[in-house]
Amino acid sequence: MTKVAYTVGGGNAVRDVFMGMEPANWPDVLLGMVITDPLLGSVLAVVISRVVFAAFAARGAVPSGRARADRLRRAALTLVNPLAVGVIDACLFGPWWGLATGLAAYALRRGVVVEYRTGRRRPHGSSRAASHDPGYRPAPWLRRAAAAEQVAALLLTVVALPVLTFASALDGQAWTSIVACRVTDGTRTADARLIELSRKGNGVVGWNLDAEEVSNGLGCTATESRYVREPWWRS
Template structure:
């Protein structure tokens, strides 16, 4: 009876540590927020930029479905802060998902350490390099370090037993090679690091990233190039500004900012400014 009680107590004690793994495996706040932003932000961007309603519908029809992702891509490539935060969040969410499936070794052996280091470092280096290519070395360095810090936090959670891979039973010892105090619980220092990482990741995912996305969506800038083209309407030809939606032959298909309709333009030249209207917070 004593053994059963002890086992039950151990299971209860580790129960609160199951949600991080379960959330990552089944779809936690990171997955939910990213999906919601992918659906809502591009539509918001187009609707605010061109005026909403029928204009937004015409733009999406004119772009064709294959080009719809260009809205989100264009937003990311024109806003370094948004791109950096998005890269950090995606890096952490993907790593947490793989950790929940047992991809992060937690043992203390040499090869386990090598695997952990490789899994923790490779992706932050990659996102840092990509960010540096578009926005400069300092943006790349900051993005890489932030992505590494959050990934390192996930590793700490795995090693302290706060985050167990799928299929790990709660009554079993946390992990081989985990850091423990004398009573078998993770050390206070590592628990604080893991808790801090979770709060930072939650803040970036549920507050910072959505805020930056909607600020970018409502800033009044086009998500792609603005060109000045010769647009022919019957026998009349005039110079108009178009938001480029696609190219056909020698011309451009775009949203005509002067006539507020889809137009075909020829002899187009690019314009430096991407601003179409005042930002929402100034209107």
């Protein structure tokens, strides 16, 4: 809601935009914010990866033993998701973003594994003796890293993610493509820039940035910039 209000100017414009999008397309605003902002998308991916892994670990999904099967399962649980997150991030934002996101997701998951294997955490309903590996003695630096992981995860979740979301909502960019179309108003036809809200047949329903109303556009072509107005912190 904040993203739409700041981008189109608030008031009745927000209502008109959401009506033009139709309810099925409303989640596109949040999705658009995530996939068009590399930093927000990457931090969200890392947080989700860590939260999901911690939730499964709390239910006993991460084995703490030293048998080969336990090691393979633990490695798979620790590596597969960060790798997938990194690949998706690389496809959206480029290889360096993907690499950084995958490594960050792995580092936070690794800290959770250390916590459970040392017994500092244990799955719900398990006794302390049965939930950790008594023979596991991680290096002191790894213990410190595991403690730092908790702080980093907390800061990413309760500080960085809300701040980045708020900044993305007020950055003055559209959450989706801006297209240049021919718009007919009565007997007059003119070129206009539209924020694409939905597609109807061969045309586009969008927010007309010139007329400040919902318009139907034909013969639309994509524009390079998604900027509608100056970011809030520069206005």
